[in-house]
Amino acid sequence: MAERTSRIPGFFKLPPDERLARVAEITGLDDPTRQRLRDTGNLPAEVADSMIENVIGTFNVPLGIATNLMIDGEEVLVPMATEESSVVAAVSNAARQCRDSGGFHTAMSGALMIAQVQLVDVPNPEFARLRILEHRDDIKAICDDTDPVLLQYGGGFRDIEVRVLASRTGSMVVTHLVVDTRDAMGANAVNSMAEAVAPAIAEWTGGRTNLRILSNLADRRLARARATWNTATIGGESVRDGMIAAYDFAEADPYRATTHNKGIMNGVTAVTLATGNDTRAVEAGAHAYAARTGQYRSLTRWEVDAHGNLTGTLEMPLAVGLIGGATRSHPTARACLEIMGVTSAERLARNIAAVGLAQNFAALKALATTGIQKGHMALHAKNIAVMAGAVGDEVDRVADELVAAGTVRVDVAEAALRRIRGEG
Known part of the structure; x- marks a missing residue:
């Protein structure tokens, strides 16, 4: 060595x-x-x-397929890349339980991304703000010239916003370029536009441009999903009410909301990763959106309808794309898109939102009934069996013993494996 x-x-x-x-x-x-x-x-x-x-x-990373999903009237198989036990099974189970009420219904607010241009060292920031707004048409021309291909596909510059922010270093003027990125996630496009616009903004205002980069708080690119679960199908009113109480806890307490939203992201991140999209961008945007009121809250909403059934909704930023990056270069990502049958970034985002809602339903139901560990550890038992050295059919035999004993630990698995092999 x-x-x-x-x-x-x-x-x-x-x-x-x-x-x-x-x-x-x-x-x-x-x-x-x-x-x-x-x-x-x-x-x-x-x-x-x-x-x-x-x-x-x-x-x-293991790649699984979530089954049973009916999304906007279509049967959809959803690839999920994750290392965590029970995630794929949870989505499949949740989707099965709402099929009789129409499955998942989804929508998208649009495909708008924001690039930020930071202007500093401006003595008269409010005056500078208006100067920038007066140059909207000039900014549009610069942005559209920067990415003519995006323009050909119906995308491009849509609008500007200009904000004056107070900071420790003084007032700064921040220009938002609002851009329709169509089927691209859009980071490269909007970053290039911000770079191109910055010199002109500095010239018009006499300030100095500093940062020129997109925002991952894609709140102009919201994916929405809703579904109804028949109360009898999910186990009755006590289960429904327990799930509502669990949601109310998450809505009131950031400590609970963090784990609650982590469960949503178990599904969202798994599909994002499987399709070669930027998991960190999606996660950052989701958590920032969850805190938009000043307190970190649930990304989902759970209610009881007039018929006593449980209804759930999810609304979150989902900036994903079909062109560029790993989505285009990774052969498995392309295969996953083909399995899902998506041909637009909007459709992909809507499917991901449905998966996130299904994941949250499954977690809330487990918490309100058997507890999260029972189902999770039953699936995790196979991982523990492998860690103990089990191979072939030994894996299932050891896992079954762990579940029956109610103790899913490596030392218990090793003892079970020795018994199976007749080693004492």
Whole structure:
């Protein structure tokens, strides 16, 4: 093993296999570990190397299919990439329980993204604000010239907003470029427009432009989903009322709301990842939107309709795309879009919103009835069995013993595996 160091001159210039060899030499990786890292699965090494820097391999995440979803009258199979047990099963189960009432109904507010241009060192910020607004048509021309392809597809500049913000360093003037990005997530397009507009804004106002970048609070790009669950189907009024009480807890308390929304994002992030979209952007936007009132709250709303049935709604920013980035370059992402049958970014976002609502229903029902651990740990038992060394049909046999005992731990799994193998 070579001397351990993180200083590897020219590392980024090496091909992936040579990078792996250097890392293995420095860290002492054994041959089986090296071989696992060489196996890049369904993402060719050369493609992975074009996506990020210093690639030595890939990290495979299980890809499952959520079933039973009826979305806007259409049968939809939804790919979900996640490492967490019970997530895919929860969506499938929740979707099955609302099929008899029409499944999920979805909508989208539009495909508008915002780029921000920050102007500082302005002695008269309110005057500068009006000067910028007067140049709306000039700004539109600059933006549309920056991305003529987007214009050809019906997108492009839509409007501006100009705000004066107080800060520790004094007043700053922030211009919002509102852009329709169509089937693109839009980060590159709006960032380029902000860069192009910035010099003109500085010239018109006498200020100095600083940051020029999109906002991931995509509140002009809201995905909406709603569904109704028949009270008898979900287990009666006591289950329904328990779910409402759990939602009320999340709406009132940020500590509960954080975990409540994490459950929603279990589904949202899994589909976002499976389709090669930016999970961090979606998550940041969702949590910022949840705090838009000044208190962090639930992204969903749960009520009882006039017939006594449970109704749920979800509204959240969902900036996803079908063109560019990993969505275009990753072969598995393209396959997932094909499985889902989506041909527009809007349709993808609407499907993701339906999955998020289904995930939240499943979590609330589990919490209000058996508790979250029973179902989750029953599925997690297989993971524990594998960790204990079980292979083949041993995995199910060990998992069954763990569930029957009500104790899902590695030491218990190891003891069960020894019994199965007749080792005492």
